[in-house]
Amino acid sequence: MEKTRSTTICVVRKDGKTVIAGDGQVTLGHTVMKGTAKKIRKLHNGKIVVGFAGSAADGLALMERLEEKLNKFGGNLLKASVELAKDWRMDRSLRRLEAILVAADKENMLLLSGNGDVIEPDEPILAIGSGGEYARSAAIALYRNTDLPARKIVEEAMKIAGEICIYTNQNIVIEELE
Numbered sequence: 424m425e426k427t428r429s430t431t432i433c434v435v436r437k438d439g440k441t442v443i444a445g446d447g448q449v450t451l452g453h454t455v456m457k458g459t460a461k462k463i464r465k466l467h468n469g470k471i472v473v474g475f476a477g478s479a480a481d482g483l484a485l486m487e488r489l490e491e492k493l494n495k496f497g498g499n500l501l502k503a504s505v506e507l508a509k510d511w512r513m514d515r516s517l518r519r520l521e522a523i524l525v526a527a528d529k530e531n532m533l534l535l536s537g538n539g540d541v542i543e544p545d546e547p548i549l550a551i552g553s554g555g556e557y558a559r560s561a562a563i564a565l566y567r568n569t570d571l572p573a574r575k576i577v578e579e580a581m582k583i584a585g586e587i588c589i590y591t592n593q594n595i596v597i598e599e600l601e
């Protein structure tokens with residue numbers, strides 16, 4: 424089976440708004456299998472936004488586990504993320520999951536991985552997936568050098584990633600927290 428490549432996710436916080444975007448492309452080998460996948464969600468009564476890159480089933484399973492941890496820890500994203508990362512690293516079946524997550528609320532923005540990573544960036548910008556570094560680079564440049572709002576930065580960063588990365592398309596879904 425060929426490696427599935429799927430996604431660019433980008434999240435930016437600026438002026439009290441947190442905005443996340445994900446493209447819709449799922450690629451299997453050299454073929455676009457789907458162009459309208461939704462890889463971002465709001466969790467915990469719309470107070471947290473999450474996006475995944477990697478296997479859809481694995482990403483969705485991790486989102487469900489994060490939601491359980493959020494419920495257990497009263498919506499505390501940092502605590503829930505650390506606990507998920509510990510489980511993900513220690514549990515034999517979870518370690519095999521092929522996905523990575525970004526999660527954000529009004530105060531925190533985190534990257535979570537199966538290696539036990541819970542990383543908060545220095546600047547309020549994160550991006551993951553096949554086109555993640557393109558989107559992140561574009562978002563950083565726009566964040567530092569323009570007065571654009573978070574939503575416009577995310578839209579432009581995703582557009583640029585879609586123009587460069589063959590595994591990213593222009594079918595972008597956006598969610599916002601205020």
